[in-house]
Amino acid sequence: MPEGHTVHRLARLHQDRYGGSPVEVTSPQGRFSAGASKVDGRTLCGAQAHGKHLFHVYGPDAVVHVHLGLYGAFREHPLPVARPQGQVRMRMVGPTHWTDLRGPAACELLTDDEVATLRGRLGPDPLRADADPDRAFSRISRSRTPLAALLLDQSVVAGAGNVYRAEVLFRHGVHPMLPGRDLPRERWDAMWADLVALMADGVRAGRIDTVRPEHTPEATGRPPRVDRHGGEVYVYRRAGLPCLVCGTPVASTRLAGRNLYWCPTCQPERA
């Protein structure tokens, strides 16, 4: 399940597996047949990510753009290839491995201009060296919108999702409903630096871990979230369980259609 760290991890993997080699690209399901036929057999020049968007560059004006959405997933296997199972939007076959893409929100062939337009809509990505956190703060500092919503707005920060938003707010003691313009600059700088470090860890580990060693369920004797796969976290999907730091039951609500979690004690109303 994809936040930015997953997509950056995929970009690195695809670069390793397919970069510099001709790739057989097809769409067994058919919905990407036209795009696939334009890059089929060409050499993958590079794979990169911006936020939750993945780009496979086969040449000028030949960029496969993938957004996994909520359900999308890549699955990789060593050769030889097997018959497609289910709805495979895109299949890539390289020198050693093949990869199937299922259920993406987007899988399309873009020109360089279209890529530039898309990326122009995205805010700075904590996982990219070219990211400028000032751009995010200038949006945040002028907005009355709650920070919980700003952190999920991909034009403010690209790549953070529901887990990282809940966890970074917790780790900095910031109430999710705090209006953006009430967030002090120093607090934002610390949150950004933390996102950079947490998400880089996520790329390395392939999961989201945000809990400091002294606060783990093992160290505190407090319960982990029910579904443990995906990493150890402070508040995400721990509604009603005692906070790993203070023991207060973790609160949850729904904001703009997404589940939101926070600790009422560790994250007071004012920053």
Place this chain on the structure above:
DNA sequence: GATCTATGTAGAT
């Protein structure tokens, strides 16, 4: 087997 849910987003209302 049916049902629910999800680390997401666009577009309609």
Place this chain on the structure above:
DNA sequence: TCTACCTAGATCG
């Protein structure tokens, strides 16, 4: 604010 998209794993019966 709501719905559709579309897949898979978890949970229910």
